[in-house]
Every structure is written in C-alpha cells, then in structure tokens.
Amino acid sequence: MLLRNALVYAPEPLGHQHLLLGGGRILWMGVELADLPSALSVETIDLEGRRLLPGLIDAHVHVTGGGGEAGFRTRVPPQVLSRFTRAGITTVVGLLGTDDVARGPQDLLATVYALREEGLSAFAFSGGYHVPPRTLTGSVRGDLVFIEALIGLGEVAISDHRSSQPTLDELLRLAADAHVAGLMTGKAGIVHLHLGDGPRGLELVRQALAQSELPPRVFQPTHVNRRKALFDEALALAAQGCTVDLTAFPVEQGEDAWSAADGLLRYLDSGAPAGHITISSDAGGCLPVFDGDGHVCRMGVGESGALLETLNELLHRGVPLERALPAFTSNPARLLRLAAKGRIAVDADADLLVLDAAGAAHHVIAGGIVHLRHGGIERRGMFEPAD
Numbered sequence: 001m002l003l004r005n006a007l008v009y010a011p012e013p014l015g016h017q018h019l020l021l022g023g024g025r026i027l028w029m030g031v032e033l034a035d036l037p038s039a040l041s042v043e044t045i046d047l048e049g050r051r052l053l054p055g056l057i058d059a060h061v062h063v064t065g066g067g068g069e070a071g072f073r074t075r076v077p078p079q080v081l082s083r084f085t086r087a088g089i090t091t092v093v094g095l096l097g098t099d100d101v102a103r104g105p106q107d108l109l110a111t112v113y114a115l116r117e118e119g120l121s122a123f124a125f126s127g128g129y130h131v132p133p134r135t136l137t138g139s140v141r142g143d144l145v146f147i148e149a150l151i152g153l154g155e156v157a158i159s160d161h162r163s164s165q166p167t168l169d170e171l172l173r174l175a176a177d178a179h180v181a182g183l184m185t186g187k188a189g190i191v192h193l194h195l196g197d198g199p200r201g202l203e204l205v206r207q208a209l210a211q212s213e214l215p216p217r218v219f220q221p222t223h224v225n226r227r228k229a230l231f232d233e234a235l236a237l238a239a240q241g242c243t244v245d246l247t248a249f250p251v252e253q254g255e256d257a258w259s260a261a262d263g264l265l266r267y268l269d270s271g272a273p274a275g276h277i278t279i280s281s282d283a284g285g286c287l288p289v290f291d292g293d294g295h296v297c298r299m300g301v302g303e304s305g306a307l308l309e310t311l312n313e314l315l316h317r318g319v320p321l322e323r324a325l326p327a328f329t330s331n332p333a334r335l336l337r338l339a340a341k342g343r344i345a346v347d348a349d350a351d352l353l354v355l356d357a358a359g360a361a362h363h364v365i366a367g368g369i370v371h372l373r374h375g376g377i378e379r380r381g382m383f384e385p386a387d
Contacts, residue, residue, distance in 0.1 A: 001368065002044045004033070006052035006354070010344035011325035016049065021350040024368040029346060045370075047354055050362060051321065054329040054342050055090025055351035056307050060155070060192070060222055060245065062284030063094035063111045063122070064103050067301070069162070069286065075099065076301055078111060079284045081118045081381035085371040087304040088361040090351035091121040091333075091341055095155050095192065097285055098162050100128030105136045105143075112149050118381050119366050121341065121351065125154035125192055130164040131174065140174060144181035144189065151336060152190040153178045155222065158204050160196020168207050175208065179218045188336045192245075193221045195230060202233040209240060216241030220335065222280065223247045225263035227256055235267065238276040243335045245278045246327075248306035260306070261313040264327055278332045281306045312359035 001021040008014040008029070020028040020036075036042055061084075065076035084092060094112050096103055108124050115122040126143040127133025133153065135143045143150045153174055157163035166174075175191045182189015193205065205219050216237070222245035224234035234244040246267075248260040258266065260279050267277045282302035307328060314324040333342025340349040354363035356375070364372035371379045380386070 001365075002036070002042050003052070003352075004044060004046045005049055006047045007049055008052050008344055009321050009325055011054065011322055011329050013322050014344070019052075019344075021365070021368045024350055025340075026344065026346055026348050026350050029344070045363065047363070050357075051355045052344065053088075053321075053325060053353045053355065054344050054348075055353050055364065055366060056088045056311075056328045057091040057332040057336075057338075057342055058084070058089045058281050058283060058304060058307060059093040059278060059332045059336060060247070060280035060282055061092045061094050061304070062097055062282070062302070063092060063115065063124075064096070064107050065284050066097045066099070067286035068099035068102065072102070074286065075102070076284050076286055079304070080384045081115065081120060081379070082371075082377050082384060083283065083304050084120060085364045085366065085379070086361060086377065087308050088353040088364055089304055089307065090353070090364065090366040091338065092123075093151070093336065094122065094124040096128030096134070097155060097194070098129050098157075100130055100134050105134050109136065109147070109149060114382075119369050119371060119379060121349070121367065123149050123151045123336070125152045126150045127153045127156060127174075129155065129157040129162060129194060131156065131166040131170050133174065139177065141177040141181045144178065144187055145184055151187045152182075152192055154190075154192025154220075155194040156191060157194040157196060159198030159200045159202075160194065161198070163194075163196065166204070168204060168211070171204055171208055172212050172214070175212075175214050175218050179214055182337075186337060190218055190220050190335065193219060195221050195223045195226065197227060201230050202237060205237060205242070217243065217335070220245055223282075225258040225260060228258060231258055231263060231266070235270055235272050238267070238272040241276070243276045243278060243331070245280055247282050247302075248279055248310045249282060249302060259313075260310045261317070264310075264314065264324065265317070265319065268323065274326065275331055275334065277327050278335065279307060279310060279327045280332075308359070308361065315359060
C-alpha cells in the first residue's frame with residue numbers, strides 16, 4: 001500500500017511525505033517518490049495533505065465490559081472492534097476492574113485474542129482490582145512469563161472503598177513479581193494502579209518507593225485527574241520517575257477534578273517530565289457516582305471516542321499537535337515496551353490514523369489493513385451489525 005501526500009506527525013512534525021507499507025510495517029518513507037516496479041500490486045491512497053499520525057494507544061480498556069457495582073444488570077457489554085477503530089485506536093490493553101469474579105482472566109484473554117484475529121493489536125494485564133489477584137498460572141510472575149499477551153498487572157485498586165485494602169507488603173510483593181517478570185521477558189512489567197477518591201491518595205506508592213529498591217517506572221497510577229489534590233500528588237510522583245495516567249472521563253463544571261485536556265496542559269506546564277504522562281479512556285468501564293453509604297446513585301460508561309475528543313479539544317485550544325500527541329502514542333508505547341508502536345518510522349508497525357480537516361478519523365490503518373476509509377467502516381467485528 002502506498003500512502004501519498006501525507007502531512008506526517010511521527011509524533012514530531014516531519015512535513016509532507018509518502019509512505020510504502022507492506023507486511024504490516026512501514027517499509028519506506030520519503031519526500032521524493034520513485035517509480036515502483038510495475039510487477040508490484042500496490043494500492044495507492046492519496047491523503048491530499050491530511051495529517052497522518054501514529055494510531056492511538058488506549059492502555060486502559062474493559063474489553064470484556066466493566067461495571068456490576070449496582071447488580072448484574074449493570075454489567076457493561078463487551079466492546080466491539082469498530083468502537084476502537086472509529087476512534088483512531090489501533091492498540092488496546094484490556095483489564096478487569098471491580099468485577100473480577102463473574103468476569104475472569106480466561107474471558108479477558110479470549111477477548112484479547114478475538115480482537116487480534118479481527119486485526120487490532122491487543123494486550124492485557126493480569127489480575128484486577130483485588131489482592132490476591134486472579135491469575136491463569138497461579139502467580140503474576142507466571143502469567144507474565146508464560147502468556148505472551150499479558151504484559152503487566154492491573155488495575156489494582158488502592159484508596160477506594162471497592163478495593164481489597166492492600167497493605168504495603170502486599171503491593172511490594174506484587175510489584176516485585178511484575179518487575180522481575182518484565183526483566184525476564186522484555187515486557188512492561190508494570191503495576192497499573194486504580195486510584196479511588198480515598199483520602200490516602202498515592203501514599204501507598206510513596207511508601208513503596210521509599211522502602212524498596214523497585215524502580216519508579218513499575219508503578220503507574222491511573223485516574224489521577226479525578227481529584228485536583230490527587231493530581232498534585234501525581235505530579236510529584238512523575239518527577240520521581242513514575243508514569244501517571246489521565247482518564248478521559250467527562251468532568252462537570254465546578255467538579256473537584258480536571259478533564260484530561262486540562263490535566264495534560266497543567267502537567268506539561270508544570271515542568272514535569274514530558275514522557276511520563278499518558279491518557280487512556282476507561283472504555284467499557286462504568287463511571288459510577290456513590291452516595292455516602294457506598295450505593296451507586298448514577299453511572300456512565302467510558303467511551304473509546306474520548307481519546308480523539310480530548311486530542312481535538314487540545315488542538316482547538318491552540319496546543320501544537322506534536323506537543324499533545326505523545327501522551328496518546330509514543331509515551332504509552334515506551335512505558336509498555338511496545339517498540340514498534342506509537343511512532344511513524346521505517347520498520348515501525350503500520351498502525352496509522354489520518355485526520356480530516358475537522359479532526360475526525362478519516363482513514364484508520366491497523367497492521368497495514370484499512371479499517372476505516374473516508375470515515376466509513378471497512379472492517380467490522382464478527383457480530384457487529386451494519387449501521
């Protein structure tokens with residue numbers, strides 16, 4: 001496949017280029033296009049100067065569906081392929097949340113494999129909210145070492161009334177297992193930590209860093225923009241070497257929270273390391289609001305489209321694309337040790353997003369295969385209905 005006349009953000013701006021794709025990779029890119037051998041059967045797409053970005057990486061997705069905090073009827077259905085590709089997402093990391101009983105690691109792994117068969121790059125975290133974590137091999141280390149698709153542990157809940165209230169010793173043992181498994185396999189080996197509204201905030205992570213030899217990169221707290229004071233704690237951890245994750249959930253005016261767009265701007269303006277911030281959607285997860293007795297009084301559902309909406313909000317505020325884009329692409333790829341993801345370069349995976357003038361997904365290419373063409377779905381999941 002030949003992509004002509006692309007305005008490339010890799011995520012750094014590279015100007016107008018042509019790209020040749022093959023075997024799921026970027027084979028060549030350059031400014032001057034030579035004649036290709038007539039024997040090659042090459043599909044040509046003229047992007048007419050549209051912006052070409054790395055496919056977005058969503059590293060916090062309830063691919064099997066989340067929820068369940070207010071009864072079985074509140075369990076969110078699994079996510080289908082086009083929910084991701086319509087939103088420019090070409091790589092997902094699936095996980096379990098509050099319900100790691102009715103939904104388990106077998107279902108999670110099978111759903112990840114199904115997404116792979118449908119053309120998406122998909123991985124998963126072992127475990128879920130609770131300690132001890134649910135595993136397939138009997139241990140976190142075994143899961144990460146022997147199951148290729150499992151790349152870390154998460155989302156382990158802390159500072160939340162739904163958590164199993166893990167102790168420092170329990171967190172250190174889990175983090176050590178994930179870290180050593182990462183060393184053995186070259187995988188991320190991180191602990192992805194769900195942060196609730198509890199007053200302890202990130203205290204447990206600070207203690208873990210102060211009382212162990214584990215490197216800060218092992219701990220990745222998410223939802224850190226859900227309270228403004230928690231966000232300030234996260235800034236301090238990022239300065240120590242942790243990568244912190246913002247969630248692209250809706251924030252009401254006057255709420256004690258930062259939107260993902262606000263959070264990213266505040267993070268970048270703070271002088272914290274630019275490579276230590278990521279944004280994820282919590283797609284498929286419920287977004288419950290609890291009363292004082294712990295009962296759900298209302299809930300929403302995370303949407304994959306929130307990532308592209310957040311990126312466009314940043315662009316509308318005048319943020320340069322090359323400044324905003326790493327949090328959605330190269331930063332998560334670096335943390336997750338997915339070396340061929342999150343960038344546009346020769347030998348990188350051909351996971352690409354083309355934006356139209358309004359910032360919507362115009363073309364989406366995953367693994368060198370077109371999933372979205374001119375804004376219309378070209379590939380659907382097995383059981384997806386047509387529009």
